């Protein structure tokens with residue numbers, strides 16, 4: 001395998017892919033799908049374009065295996081979040097290659113990974129690697145707006161018979177800040193789920209010069225204050241326990257837990273050192289509530305008779321929605337508050353972080369990146385993996401890019417970029433990973 005040549009081709013393909021504006025909304029993923037299709041066509045590989053709405057296409061290509069085991073899906077999304085060129089070093093849709101990076105919206109999230117998956121897939125085809133499972137390359141629309149024109153629609157429709165055995169997707173990455181000098185590969189084997197609530201409180205309207213204490217906002221605000229003052233109990237689930245066990249091998253602060261392996265000792269360390277105050281860590285240790293929208297009032301001298309609040313709640317995979325809802329109602333302590341679940345995202349069980357699939361990932365990481373540490377992780381955000389996990393398909397999220405904490409702000413932020421080196425090594429990593437999981 002000429003990995004240098006494959007890597008160079010992947011880098012220039014990514015630059016070109018980034019120039020196709022697939023900002024969602026509206027998405028226009030069809031243009032991205034056609035570009036990926038043109039690369040497959042160049043290799044003589046056939047593919048299907050799957051349209052869920054005008055302009056909203058996904059692409060599927062398949063390498064046939066012996067069928068001994070269910071297919072592996074290399075999943076990626078074509079759409080990106082909006083980017084305004086202000087403050088960017090290069091225009092976000094210019095696909096600039098400079099300073100050892102490919103720059104542009106989607107470089108990390110997740111056109112870069114899509115290209116790595118595609119070049120690994122095409123290399124498998126070219127080599128004619130014998131496979132015991134089909135390998136499916138699946139580039140989808142609409143991940144950034146919930147997957148309703150992408151994975152969700154496809155699994156409920158055109159891809160209802162896909163019958164995947166394992167999915168490789170985004171979700172994790174290799175952080176360079178957790179253990180000095182060693183990339184820490186966080187493999188997302190679980191994720192929290194969104195549980196979005198709408199609160200509505202009616203009250204007595206009137207003239208602002210004569211407050212009654214019964215206005216809608218006057219009732220809404222204290223109830224919200226009661227809720228926001230509370231925290232859900234900390235719960236370290238098996239995924240995060242495994243994560244902390246790996247971290248404990250390198251962090252002296254975790255020594256008492258390293259020695260005992262006792263989750264109670266771990267919780268004490270987290271509390272004593274206020275580690276849950278770090279938003280990224282706090283988010284994976286408990287259910288969270290974020291008050292993000294409040295609508296009420298039309299004029300400064302009019303008491304509103306109606307107030308509405310929206311809560312972005314993110315629940316651990318172990319939390320039951322109904323139990324959480326009664327917690328919310330108790331915490332609000334206002335029987336006249338209407339509480340509606342207006343979006344219950346797919347709650348999905350964690351994928352196993354022990355066993356042959358996870359071991360294959362860990363071994364492949366170790367082979368391609370000898371200095372790496374590998375750990376399972378739970379994502380606090382959402383990915384398309386939830387639709388597969390809810391159907392019982394194990395999913396693993398890993399973008400093989402080495403990122404410092406400061407780089408994370410580039411995802412959905414300014415100056416998103418991916419290292420040329422990461423694309424080259426990542427393509428080889430994904431190739432080796434597919435061989436490890438699917439090779440005959």
Ligand SMILES: [Zn+2]
Pocket residue numbers: 077109110143170
């Ligand atoms: Zn993404």
